[in-house]
Amino acid sequence: MLMSxxxxxxxxxxxxxxxxxxxxxxxxxxxxxxxxxxxxxKYDRLVESTFTLKLFGSNKSVNQxxxxxxxxxxxxxxxxxxxxxxxxxxYYNIVQINxxxxxxxxxIFYYSGYSFDTYGNxxxxxAKIENKIGQDKSKKELYKEFRRINYxx
Numbered sequence: 001m002l003m004s005x006x007x008x009x010x011x012x013x014x015x016x017x018x019x020x021x022x023x024x025x026x027x028x029x030x031x032x033x034x035x036x037x038x039x040x041x042k043y044d045r046l047v048e049s050t051f052t053l054k055l056f057g058s059n060k061s062v063n064q065x066x067x068x069x070x071x072x073x074x075x076x077x078x079x080x081x082x083x084x085x086x087x088x089x090x091y092y093n094i095v096q097i098n099x100x101x102x103x104x105x106x107x108i109f110y111y112s113g114y115s116f117d118t119y120g121n122x123x124x125x126x127a128k129i130e131n132k133i134g135q136d137k138s139k140k141e142l143y144k145e146f147r148r149i150n151y152x153x
Contacts, residue, residue: 043069066090093122106133109142121149 025036039048045065052058057079064073071092076084085098097109113126124146130139 045069107131117149119151123147123149
């Protein structure tokens, strides 16, 4: 039997100013319950998203915004432990990915040397890695990445 339910929880300050909105979607099969929780700030921006399977644990993403409202960092967690941070520039291009093992920083991926097409989409970038665990902790170029985008009118 499949049961599904969506609810919204709105939080207000004592002065009746909007604080946060929490959306909860729950789907229950005979074996497990899947719960999605999305938390929004007063500007209706997604600040936290959680996906939970009671049998397998949870994944959570936390979004941080700059003063202009653009995403500057997304932090990901599995079962409460940090696993990854993605940092973005003001154009929402990834500039750094921090990878964690057992909540310890294990490697950093850097993205730079972006080239853009006439529509402002990146078509070339360079990826480098810096290992934080082991003997060789130097920053090394991994690859150059290219992409071709077809536009249709």
